[in-house]
Amino acid sequence: MSKTWVVTFETYLRQVKSWSFLFMILGPFLMIALTAGISYISANSNRSSSQVAVISDTRTLRRSYLQQHPDNINTKVTTVAAAKKAVKANHLAGYLTLSSEGPRLRGDYHGSKPMSNGLQAQVKNFLTQYQQVQNYQTAKLSPKQQRALAQTPVLKQHVATKAGTSNLAKLISFWVLVTMIYIILITYSSITAQEIASEKGTKIMEIIFSSTTATSYFVGKITGILLMIVTQIVIYLLGGWAGYAIAMNYAGIHRLVVAHQALVSGVFHNLFNLNLLYLLFGVVIYTILAAYSGALVAKAEDASKAAQPVVMLGMLGFFATFPFQNNMDALAVKILSYVPFFSSYFMPMRIINGTVGWGEQWGSLVILIVATALFAVYIGRQYQRLMLQTDSQSLWQHLFKKFKH
């Protein structure tokens, strides 16, 4: 086995077996579980206090209401005294009394807070319909007359559903992809910079550089970190697939997915294409920059500062996409889609928007790959000198010096 692979596997296994990697993997799942748990508990605890009771001396009136609107009603409370007691104990949000004043129906709501708009519309609608039926009976109208009076105007919206779905799919794909790139970049830039910086100036590096070349070690280190990234992505893909499969067993979710099949397919199509390569090479070039940044710190104690420049550049790319999310074909987007470090954000935007040809897509990718390779070779050549040097210049002094030259 080549020494590069020895370094790769050592880096990979050490990181993957660490608690921090486990928490990093489980983090999103834990967050989802926590959010769902809190929502469930919150919903359960609010359920009783958000219910209302419906009370009426006219049994048919109450029954009719309960048949039409059974949701969020506490059917056990049937008297005003019981309802008042329940409201006071915060077991009910309020109670609705339905009564008749001669030919006229009346509804009274008693509660600690005003009725919600939904409930208000629901009650008004019920009373109107019920009153109308009573009015028809009182007026003794023929069925024909009743039908004539029951006519209502029609308002219908005609939306091109395919175009609407496509635009929504683009927007969702854009956000998913850009956020994914940003999170992976920020996470692994920090890990890489700290991993490299923590070795800076230590004598273990002298032992290692008496065993293998700096370039071989550097490539091994970066490859180990990339394997971590791939591991995380694979775990998420498998987790996502398993979650999707489990979720589809629930009728409600299944109906939802079937109803929005075009949207789901659109998002998947936008994510699983050349954009994945942009994501991968974007992460590679940022990881190499992070390694360089880590190697530039003056001493191992400055490891926490090492990732700052890379994180800032990553944030710049991320936030620069915001103004263009509804204008993905702007000139600035076209230019930045060819600039390494930015192309990973901007070319996927254009690919999602469908306004860039295959030649341009691959051309930008080749520029990114070549830039990544040149950058890796440049840093690999300097790596030993950077890691073993004993100067007292800070990271910013180094960068300033490089910039001046």
Added chain:
Amino acid sequence: MLSIQHISKTFGPVKALNDVSFDVPDGQILGLIGQNGAGKSTTFHSILNFITYDGQIQWQGHTLAATDFDQIGYLPEERSLMPKLTIEQQIVYLARLKGQSAKVIRPQIDDWLQRFAVKGTRKSKIKDLSKGNQQKVQLICTLIHQPKLIILDEPFSGLDPVNADLLKQAILTAKQAGAAIIFSSHDMENVTAVCDRLVMLRKGNVVLHGTLDEVREQFGKTELFVTTDWSTDQLTALPGVASVTHRHGQRYVLHLSAATAGPAIFDALTQGHYIEEFSQQPPTLDEIFRLKVGEEHV
């Protein structure tokens, strides 16, 4: 054979090495001595290609290259291992970087731990070991792949006499196996005990070079070890005595201004009678070291 020919190295205005030359033949041990900052570590870093330099360094007749890395065992001045790894993981990792197979190295680990009397098992974490035991593990990492060129920067530093003896034994075993060994030390006793040749550096210049006997003979037999009932003042007043060091009881070392003063002092002290101790010798390496360092400050 490691051959160092006319190497020089400058750091800014400081000349760290100035035309340094010496050889380390296979199966020989060379001690590199000198004060802190004399250029010992810079010499090692030059051999290992950590820094650029003027001059030429050759190993077995060619310039040392990455392909020779597997033949090198290097112990840096400050100890540094990966604290989260176990002893076994650490040894195997560094051995694999030396081109060794884990299958070959793993069965040897217990034997090496026993040989160096490491207090811990192969599954012990490096961070849980004492400083001395970490140092021993690092020595094992340096030697386990049976290197042909061994570079040890202050290997005895921090070791107690018992462990220093274990290290000396390991160095001598490697020598018998034909390795060319170069090590630096401030402890002249250890240098005397194991070195075939020595090089003394001062401000980047070679000021002494040769076998131990050759180096000591350069200074003449100017140390006189005597046991007498004479007082320090009486001994100091003898002709040719530069100074006197009281060892203990009636034992003294007379430092002579010239080796030729010996016979006259012998006559004066014995006056035809028996004397328990009279031994004229060259200065010890320790004294030579002090002498050379002293020259710097004159």
